[in-house]
Amino acid sequence: MNAQASNGNRDNGSDVDVVVVGAGFAGLYALHRLRKDGYSVRVFEGAPEVGGVWYWNRYPGARCDVESVDYSYSFDDELQQEWNWTEKYATQAEILSYIKHVADRFDLRKDITFSTRVTDAELDEQTLRWQVTTDSGESVSARFLILAVGPLSNANVPNIPGLASFAGTTLHTSQWPHTPVDFTGQRVGVIGTGSSGIQAIPEIAKQADQLYVFQRTPNYSVPAGNVPLSDEDRAAQKANYAERRRLSMLSGGGSPHMAHPKSALDVPPEEREAAYQKRWELGGVLFSKTFPDQMVTEGANATAREFWEKKVRAVIDDPEVAELLVPKDHAIGTKRICTDSNYFQTYNRDNVELVNLRATPIEKIDETGIVVEGGKHYDIDTLVLATGFDAMTGSVAKMNIVGRDGVTLNDKWAAGPQTYLGLGTDGFPNMFNIAGPGAPSVLANMVLHSELHVDWIADAAKYLDEQGAVAIEATPDAVENWGEELRTRADGTLMPTANSWYVGANIPGRPRVFMPFVGGFGVYGEIIADVAQAGYKGFALLPS
Ligand code: NAP
Numbered sequence: 001m002n003a004q005a006s007n008g009n010r011d012n013g014s015d016v017d018v019v020v021v022g023a024g025f026a027g028l029y030a031l032h033r034l035r036k037d038g039y040s041v042r043v044f045e046g047a048p049e050v051g052g053v054w055y056w057n058r059y060p061g062a063r064c065d066v067e068s069v070d071y072s073y074s075f076d077d078e079l080q081q082e083w084n085w086t087e088k089y090a091t092q093a094e095i096l097s098y099i100k101h102v103a104d105r106f107d108l109r110k111d112i113t114f115s116t117r118v119t120d121a122e123l124d125e126q127t128l129r130w131q132v133t134t135d136s137g138e139s140v141s142a143r144f145l146i147l148a149v150g151p152l153s154n155a156n157v158p159n160i161p162g163l164a165s166f167a168g169t170t171l172h173t174s175q176w177p178h179t180p181v182d183f184t185g186q187r188v189g190v191i192g193t194g195s196s197g198i199q200a201i202p203e204i205a206k207q208a209d210q211l212y213v214f215q216r217t218p219n220y221s222v223p224a225g226n227v228p229l230s231d232e233d234r235a236a237q238k239a240n241y242a243e244r245r246r247l248s249m250l251s252g253g254g255s256p257h258m259a260h261p262k263s264a265l266d267v268p269p270e271e272r273e274a275a276y277q278k279r280w281e282l283g284g285v286l287f288s289k290t291f292p293d294q295m296v297t298e299g300a301n302a303t304a305r306e307f308w309e310k311k312v313r314a315v316i317d318d319p320e321v322a323e324l325l326v327p328k329d330h331a332i333g334t335k336r337i338c339t340d341s342n343y344f345q346t347y348n349r350d351n352v353e354l355v356n357l358r359a360t361p362i363e364k365i366d367e368t369g370i371v372v373e374g375g376k377h378y379d380i381d382t383l384v385l386a387t388g389f390d391a392m393t394g395s396v397a398k399m400n401i402v403g404r405d406g407v408t409l410n411d412k413w414a415a416g417p418q419t420y421l422g423l424g425t426d427g428f429p430n431m432f433n434i435a436g437p438g439a440p441s442v443l444a445n446m447v448l449h450s451e452l453h454v455d456w457i458a459d460a461a462k463y464l465d466e467q468g469a470v471a472i473e474a475t476p477d478a479v480e481n482w483g484e485e486l487r488t489r490a491d492g493t494l495m496p497t498a499n500s501w502y503v504g505a506n507i508p509g510r511p512r513v514f515m516p517f518v519g520g521f522g523v524y525g526e527i528i529a530d531v532a533q534a535g536y537k538g539f540a541l542l543p544s
Contacts, residue, residue, distance in 0.1 A: 016040040019132045019142035021118045021399070023108075024052020026434040026450035027148035028099065029075065032106050033458050034144075042142070043112040044134055050103045050112065052150050054095045059173040059196060059384075060181070060203035062092035063224065065284045065339035066445050069237045070255045071095070073102060074245045075451055081238055089226045089284065089339070113138075121145055121431075122402040128429050128471040128542060143470070144461065145431040147396055148450070151441050154394030156507060158191070158387050162365040172385045173200060181382075183207035189370055189380040191362070193219055197386030198338040202346045204384065209351060212378050214370065216357040217499075218327045220308060221338035225283030249452075250522040254445025257286050264291035264300035276307040288333030295333050295493050295518075305332040317348045324356050334498035336442070391501040392437045392515045393417055403428040416504075416513030420474035420482045420538055421528050423453065429473035429542060432457050437515035438486060442502070444521040452521075456528050460536060470544035478538030490514040 016039075020030045023045035035041050047055045064071050068090035073079060083098060090098075103109055113134070120133040130145040155174045157163075163170070171181065173196040188208040190197055193215045205211045229237075237244070247256035260267070260275045267275070272291075279290045287308070293300040309326055316322035325344060346352055360372040369380045390397075393413060401409040404427040412418060412427060419425050422439025423432050434453045435441050441449070460472055490496050496503055496514040504510035517524050531537050 013042055014139065015141045016042050017142065018042070018144040018146060019044065019118075019121075019130065019140055020146045020148055022052060022148035022150060022153075023047075023050045023103075023112050023114075024054070024148065024150055024153075025073075025099065025447050026150070026454065027052070027146075028103060028106075028108055029073065029450055030146050030148055030434070030454045030457070031108050031111055033075070033454050034461070035111065037458055037462065039144075039461070041111050042140055043108075044116050044118050044132075045112055045114050046117040048115045049100070050108070051096045051099045052148075053153055053174070054092055054099060056153075056176070057174050057196070058092050058096075058176045058178070059171075059200045059386075061199035061201075061341065062173075062196075063089050063199060063226070063339070063341075064092075064095060065089065065195070065224070066255060067284070068094070068229075069241075070244070070248060070445055071447050072098065073447060073451065074241075074248075077241070079105065080241055084234055085229055087226055087228055089224050118399055120400045120402070123404060123428065123431075125404060130431065143430060144457075145401075146454075146457065147399075147431070147433045147436070149395035151392045151395075151436050152389045154390045154398060156388045156390050156394075157385060159508075160191075160362055160365055165367055166365050166369075166383055167367040168380060169382045170385065171382065172387070173197070174389065183382065185209055186381040187369075187379055188212070188382045188384060189214060189378060190384040190386055191370075192386030192388065193217070194386065194388050195219075195336060195338040196388065197384075198340045198343045200384065200386060201352075202340070202342045205346045205349055205352050211352045212355055212370075212380065213347075213352065214355045214357055214362065215324070216361075217329065218325050219335060219338050220305075220327055220332045221312075221340045221343050222280060222285070222287045222308070223283055224339045224341050225281055226341060245448075248445065248448055248521075249525055252289055252520040252522065253286065253443060254440075254448045254521045255286060257282065257289070259289050259292045259294075262291070263293045264303045265293070265297075272303055273307065276304065280307075280311065284339045285337045288337050295331075295495060298331065298494065301331045301333070301494060308332055312344050315344050315348075321347050321354055324354055330498035330500075331494045334494050335500040335502075388501060388506055390507050392441065392504070394507075396433065396436065401428070401431070403431070414511075416511045417515060418479050418483060420478040421531065422517065423456065423528070424472070424474035424539065426474045426476045426479050429471040438482060439517055440519075440521045440524050441516040443516045443518065444524075449521065452525055452528075456532060459532060460539075463532070463536065464541065467541055468543065469541040471542040472536060472539045473542060474539055481538075486514070486517055489517065489519045493518050 018041040020027045020043040031041050068085035117135045122131045130142045132140045187210040189212045191214045198221050244256045279287045313322045363371045370378045417437035419438035435449045499505035503512050
């Protein structure tokens with residue numbers, strides 16, 4: 001035990017060095033790293049199993065849109081050498097089995113309390129410790145509070161009149177049953193055409209008798225280009241893992257793929273076409289990072305959109321349906337690009353009908369289906385809500401976190417999240433938020449992002465102990481300046497122009513603030529490393 005200022009007691013577990021909320025990728029690594037560093041750690045997890053979003057989002061077709069070889073832990077070379085991914089883009093089931101393997105391999109479960117949610121965390125200003133309370137009534141005192149709840153984990157259930165009166169089955173993609181759902185012989189309605197809907201729709205269409213897709217806003221989606229990985233593929237990836245990880249840490253999005261070195265507008269058309277074609281074949285979200293200026297100027301963005309539109313219109317049989325499926329209200333990539341397997345082709349099927357909610361909005365749901373404006377009734381047996389999340393802050397906001405002077409985090413963030421580096425907030429010493437607002441967050445590979453954050457926090461904790469300090473707290477000036485930095489960077493891009501969940505536009509009443517750091521994962525990593533190097537500049541070190 002080297003944590004000088006800690007007073008953890010592993011025996012009763014009610015007085016520990018660290019409480020971590022959440023046992024997804026971030027929480028599990030936080031437990032592993034901080035425990036290895038000698039701290040006593042308790043993790044609370046609402047689910048009965050590890051995995052976070054990968055435990056809950058088990059709708060048909062659920063897959064990651066980052067390559068499996070990259071969307072995996074880098075902290076242990078033996079782990080990355082021994083694990084064999086079967087496909088280029090892993091399914092939810094495979095990712096979950098990987099996470100379970102990690103939990104077992106590093107003996108993590110013994111410090112996790114499952115099926116238990118943290119409801120409250122209150123700062124004791126005398127001791128600077130956090131008193132954490134759970135929904136099972138347990139109360140734990142901790143020096144450090146780490147929020148690893150995920151930016152996309154609080155389901156958005158839309159407020160549609162009559163929703164509760166529907167007599168059939170209602171499912172939300174992010175709260176999918178753990179027993180198989182069989183759509184055979186059914187009439188199914190899906191509301192929502194974001195990443196989740198776009199992955200689920202082709203799979204549901206294969207089974208259902210009739211599928212109605214209720215679309216409010218069409219989205220850009222790029223084929224996953226998923227393929228099985230051969231032994232040779234895996235061997236080549238593993239032989240090159242160190243370099244792959246090095247490049248990922250320097251990259252814009254946490255994967256080892258660099259944008260074309262020139263502007264989209266400065267290259268001849270054939271070169272531009274070839275660059276887009278290469279990214280198209282790579283598949284997934286990186287299409288929006290083909291050229292460095294693609295998310296910066298409308299002209300460059302239009303070249304990407306034109307390439308995309310040509311590809312997509314070519315696979316949709318009915319031009320009128322194609323017209324409805326092509327987005328016209330936002331630049332490509334300003335909402336997260338979706339990743340699909342035969343999504344647009346699904347509308348060529350006889351049993352699939354696209355309902356354009358822009359022309360006929362949903363009026364209500366009744367016992368037997370959905371009624372749209374004008375009175376048309378769609379009879380359905382099962383309703384699938386692919387309506388997304390109260391993103392970025394939703395799961396943090398569910399906890400009553402009380403900092404200095406009785407100010408809650410929800411009060412502090414009422415006009416939008418306020419952080420320094422996305423990690424800390426003034427008034428909330430020793431509380432850290434992982435991969436949330438103020439950090440690259442959802443714009444980066446969340447596994448490497450979680451590692452980056454946890455390693456930074458663990459190093460900061462060690463530094464505190466070396467300095468004889470008990471706590472670290474962002475200064476109000478640092479928080480204000482970081483907010484300005486985030487705004488300036490975002491405003492220099494097209495990103496805030498869309499009504500996306502990045503700006504909270506999907507949840508009525510939320511303040512419109514672009515929440516992630518857009519400057520790139522590698523740049524962000526350098527910034528937080530420099531802060532640490534400079535003695536945690538912008539943070540106050542508080543003596544015991
Ligand atoms: P989302 O992108 O927020 O999409 C929600 C969809 O529901 C939108 O089409 C939205 O329409 C619609 N909607 C919401 N409320 C509605 C209402 N009252 N009436 C009609 N339509 C309504 O949510 P998501 O698809 O779950 O994806 C969220 C994020 O999770 C993704 O962007 C991605 O970052 C992550 N994700 C990743 C993967 C992957 O790795 N492949 C898979 C799934 C999710 P409007 O656009 O008009 O609001």
